[in-house]
Every structure is written in structure tokens, then in C-alpha cells.
Amino acid sequence: MNRFLNILNGFMAPDPNSFLFKDEKINTVIVVLVIVWTIIAGYMFFTGQKISRIEREVADLKEKYSVREEEKENRIEIQDNRS
Amino acid sequence: MKRKDILRIVCMVLAFGLVIYTIVSGLSSTLPYQGPTNGQTSRNFFFHVPMWFAMMVMGYTSVVYSIKYLRKMDPRHDVLAAEAARLTVLFGVLGLLTGIVWSRVTWGQALDSTDPGAWWPWEPKQTMALICVLIYLGFFLIRSSFSDPVQRAKISSVFNIFAAASIYPLLYVIPKVLPGLHPNTGGDGSALGTMSPGYYYIFWPAVLGFILTAAWLLDLRGRIAVINYELNSIDDE
Numbered sequence: 448m449n450r451f452l453n454i455l456n457g458f459m460a461p462d463p464n465s466f467l468f469k470d471e472k473i474n475t476v477i478v479v480l481v482i483v484w485t486i487i488a489g490y491m492f493f494t495g496q497k498i499s500r501i502e503r504e505v506a507d508l509k510e511k512y513s514v515r516e517e518e519k520e521n522r523i524e525i526q527d528n529r530s
Numbered sequence: 531m532k533r534k535d536i537l538r539i540v541c542m543v544l545a546f547g548l549v550i551y552t553i554v555s556g557l558s559s560t561l562p563y564q565g566p567t568n569g570q571t572s573r574n575f576f577f578h579v580p581m582w583f584a585m586m587v588m589g590y591t592s593v594v595y596s597i598k599y600l601r602k603m604d605p606r607h608d609v610l611a612a613e614a615a616r617l618t619v620l621f622g623v624l625g626l627l628t629g630i631v632w633s634r635v636t637w638g639q640a641l642d643s644t645d646p647g648a649w650w651p652w653e654p655k656q657t658m659a660l661i662c663v664l665i666y667l668g669f670f671l672i673r674s675s676f677s678d679p680v681q682r683a684k685i686s687s688v689f690n691i692f693a694a695a696s697i698y699p700l701l702y703v704i705p706k707v708l709p710g711l712h713p714n715t716g717g718d719g720s721a722l723g724t725m726s727p728g729y730y731y732i733f734w735p736a737v738l739g740f741i742l743t744a745a746w747l748l749d750l751r752g753r754i755a756v757i758n759y760e761l762n763s764i765d766d767e
Binding site for chain 2: 473474476477480481484485488491492494495498501502505508509512
């Protein structure tokens with residue numbers, strides 16, 4: 448069991464407090480940059496999802512609009528034929 | 531899933547992963563000694579140079595859309611050209627900012643912070659890069675001065691061809707013949723050619739990462755612009 452815990456300990460993340468604020472200041476810079484980039488990338492990813500949804504809605508809207516236009520043209524044709 | 535969606539996901543994952551790799555390994559790995567002037571600031575190489583690569587890729591993408599517009603007269607291409615030009619300015623400004631910070635601690639080391647020369651020494655390559663960004667800002671000035679969309683698209687597309695043609699001479703040819711502080715100027719060898727092999731493993735992934743980030747941004751902004759254009763055209767009809 449102890450041996451297993453020792454192996455596991457080798458894979459353990461370092462203590463965050465000493466990793467960020469004691470060992471090297473560059474670690475703090477790296478962590479901050481990684482968090483900022485992750486937030487930016489996440490925002491871009493969710494914006495992409497929203498855009499895809501809007502694209503589908505716009506495609507539906509265009510389809511409905513073209514159907515209406517066709518109906519209008521048909522009505523005009525029918526009226527012309529009657530007259 | 532469509533082929534375009536798969537490409538988008540691959541682009542997103544690669545851009546995200548490569549930029550994380552650049553930040554972590556670029557700032558933490560042990561690098562060959564770069565002399566007393568550069569020292570640890572040489573890590574900026576992994577951010578400053580890829581910004582210019584991304585800027586150039588966006589500039590040339592923009593001109594491809596402009597040429598497509600002039601050939602087919604599809605307004606969507608004009609909208610995409612404008613979005614790519616916007617990203618050209620964005621990455622150009624980021625390249626300038628990372629360059630200014632770097633030059634402050636290397637070229638302007640001996641100067642006082644209040645001395646403008648410490649921040650901007652009017653070095654030929656730096657100045658030409660600024661002119662290049664200003665040319666792309668002129669693209670938007672031209673676009674804003676026409677109310678007729680067809681005239682605006684045509685004239686800005688032609689201007690874009692000249693803007694793209696100026697990128698390479700301004701960033702590489704003119705600085706190469708003028709004496710300057712920047713590497714790869716005044717007959718110096720290429721900075722990439724003299725780079726230690728240890729740098730390659732971070733530098734080229736960084737270049738790809740930032741180019742893919744620019745492509746990701748272009749995809750998002752381009753799609754928004756095309757949606758806007760389509761909604762406006764429905765309204766007009």
C-alpha cells in the first residue's frame with residue numbers, strides 16, 4: 448500500500464501555494480496566461496456555437512421568405528389570368 | 531457532421547493546444563544563452579514573430595477574397611476581405627506592441643523611461659511595420675468614405691491588392707537594405723537562420739498556433755458578417 452502511495456505521490460501536482468508564489472514567479476505568469484487564454488478560447492468556442500444556431504435560423508428565415516415570395520408571385524399570376 | 535465542421539474542430543483544438551504549449555514551454559523551458567542583451571527576453575521571440583506571421587497570412591487571405599470579389603462580384607467575398615483585413619490590423623498591432631516591449635529592454639536599455647527613443651527608436655523595420663499597419667488602416671478609411679456598397683467594395687478591393695503587395699517589401703526588402711538594430715536588417719543574416727535548434731521546437735508550433743487562432747477568429751467574424759449581410763439583403767428586398 449505504502450509503495451502504491453509513493454508511486455501516486457510521484458504523479459501528484461505540487462502544492463499550489465509554493466508552486467505559484469514561492470518557487471518561481473514565472474509559474475504565476477504562466478498560470479495567469481493559460482487561464483486568460485482558456486477563457487478567450489472558451490468564449491470563442493461558445494460564440495461559434497451561437498453563430499451556428501443563428502445560421503440555421505437565418506437559413507429557415509430565407510426559406511420561409513422565398514416560399515412567401517413564390518406564393519405572392521403565384522397569386523399575382525392567378526389574378527392576371529382571371530382578369 | 532460536415533467536412534467544414536470537422537475542419538473547424540481540428541483548427542480550434544490545434545489553436546488552443548499549440549498556444550497553451552507556446553505559453554508553457556516558451557516561458558518555462560531552458561533555452562540556449564542568447565547573450566547579455568537578449569537574455570531571458572529572447573522568449574518573446576515565440577510571441578512577437580508568430581504575430582507577424584499571422585498578420586501576413588491574414589493580409590494575403592484578405593487579398594484572395596478581394597480578388598475573388600473582383601472576379602465574381604459576390605458581396606460575401608468583400609465582407610470576408612474586410613474581416614480578414616481587420617484581423618491583419620489586430621495582429622499587426624499585437625506584433626508592434628510585443629516589439630515595443632522587447633525593444634525597450636534591449637535597444638533602449640541605457641535610456642531613461644521618459645525618453646521616447648527608449649520606446650520607439652524609429653528603427654527601419656519597426657517603422658516599416660508601422661507603415662504597413664497604417665496602410666491597412668487606410669483600407670478601412672477608404673471603405674468608410676463610400677456610401678454605395680458596390681463602389682466601396684470595388685475600390686477597397688483594388689486598394690487591398692496594393693496593400694497586400696506592400697507587405698513583403700515593407701517588412702523584408704526595405705529593412706534589409708537599410709542599417710538598423712533589428713535582426714535581419716542592414717545585410718544581417720536571417721534571425722531564423724541563426725536560431726538555435728532548441729528554439730525550433732517551440733517557434734514553429736507557436737507560428738502554427740497563432741495562425742490557426744487568426745483563422746479561427748476569421749471564421750467567427752466572417753460568419754457573423756455574412757449573417758448580417760444576408761439579413762440586410764432580406765430586409766432590402
